[in-house]
Amino acid sequence: MECKDSDYSDRMYNPTMIENLKTPQKSENTVWHQASISRTQRETLNGHRSAIIWFTGLSGSGKSTLAHAVEQELYEVGCHTFVFDGDNVRHGLCGDLGFTEEDRTENIRRIGQMSRLFVDAGVLALTAFISPFNVDRQRVRMMVENENDFIEVYCRCPLDVCENRDVKGLYKRARKGEISNFTGISSPYEEPDNADLVVDTDQMTLDDCVGKVVALLTKRSIIYP
Ligand SMILES: Nc1ncnc2c1ncn2[C@@H]1O[C@H](COP(=O)(O)OP(=O)(O)O)[C@@H](O)[C@H]1O
Ligand SMILES: [Mg+2]
Numbered sequence: 001m002e003c004k005d006s007d008y009s010d011r012m013y014n015p016t017m018i019e020n021l022k023t024p025q026k027s028e029n030t031v032w033h034q035a036s037i038s039r040t041q042r043e044t045l046n047g048h049r050s051a052i053i054w055f056t057g058l059s060g061s062g063k064s065t066l067a068h069a070v071e072q073e074l075y076e077v078g079c080h081t082f083v084f085d086g087d088n089v090r091h092g093l094c095g096d097l098g099f100t101e102e103d104r105t106e107n108i109r110r111i112g113q114m115s116r117l118f119v120d121a122g123v124l125a126l127t128a129f130i131s132p133f134n135v136d137r138q139r140v141r142m143m144v145e146n147e148n149d150f151i152e153v154y155c156r157c158p159l160d161v162c163e164n165r166d167v168k169g170l171y172k173r174a175r176k177g178e179i180s181n182f183t184g185i186s187s188p189y190e191e192p193d194n195a196d197l198v199v200d201t202d203q204m205t206l207d208d209c210v211g212k213v214v215a216l217l218t219k220r221s222i223i224y225p
Contacts, residue, residue: 035120042122046080049222050122051148052115053213054140056131056192057155058184059170060162062201062209063128066155069210071126079223082118084111084127099181105136112140119149124222132189148220153213154195159184161202 043049053070055063064085071081090097094110097103108131118125131137141150162184163171174182181187192198197216199209217223 039120039122046122048079048124048224049148050119051124051151051217051222052112052119052140052144053124053126053151053153053217054115054131054137055126055128055153055155056137056195057201058157058159058162058189059130059182060165060167061155061157062199062206063130063155065206066153066199066201066209066213067126067128069206070213073210073214074124074217074223077223079124080122081124081126084115084125084129086129089129099187101133101181101187104132108133108136108140112143115140116143119144124217130183130189132183132187134190134192137192148222151197151216151220151222152192152195154192154198155201155209156191156198157201 039050053067055067057063064083067083067085071083074081089111090107093114094107097107108129111127111129115125115127137152141152144150166172170179170182171185173179174185183189197212199212201209204212214223218225
């Protein structure tokens with residue numbers, strides 16, 4: 001599956017950047033085996049298109065809550081879905097990675113590749129990762145075939161609200177210096193500049209946020225009314 005540069009002509013990429021964003025390949029002498037069942041056939045069977053719905057935002061901004069709530073809604077209308085959640089993935093696939101910039105980048109690269117396989121499988125893959133760096137999110141965007149295969153949803157929420165929520169007690173520990181490289185405290189969060197959807201989770205109800213996501217998926221003809 002190749003990225004078509006033309007699909008991204010209206011974005012801020014140039015050919016050199018696109019080249020830099022591609023995953024380097026060390027495994028030589030490997031030949032792609034063409035599946036006999038195509039993505040389109042799987043999508044037809046499922047009755048909806050597949051895509052990555054990528055939730056990004058600070059810790060406590062509502063990524064997991066929203067991803068699972070959207071999944072519930074989609075499940076109820078018969079969609080095939082799967083949620084990749086940051087903490088869960090770090091127990092297995094990415095358990096060898098920490099929170100340095102390098103490890104965060106590798107974490108997102110692996111999730112991107114995994115989600116992309118789910119797109120090939122005809123599934124709506126919902127991901128809930130802080131994914132603080134623009135370049136890492138852009139790299140995932142570049143992995144997919146079509147523009148509508150990657151829907152970036154920014155869960156926007158001011159740091160002080162996230163910190164007050166402190167769902168997992170991590171902000172308190174980060175403030176005490178017990179956790180290093182904590183996004184928003186001791187590690188940066190780069191706000192998306194080309195998100196497909198922004199939801200203000202400090203101002204909107206969860207139901208309203210779910211409604212916005214589902215409406216966008218319908219508008220983009222990923223799911224059908
Ligand atoms: N509109 C909203 N969308 C998502 N979460 C919300 C919203 N309003 C309040 N919350 C609350 O914010 C918290 C977000 O926590 P969580 O989903 O674990 O965040 P994250 O996965 O981004 O770290 C939850 O306690 C959730 O109930
Ligand atoms: Mg979460």
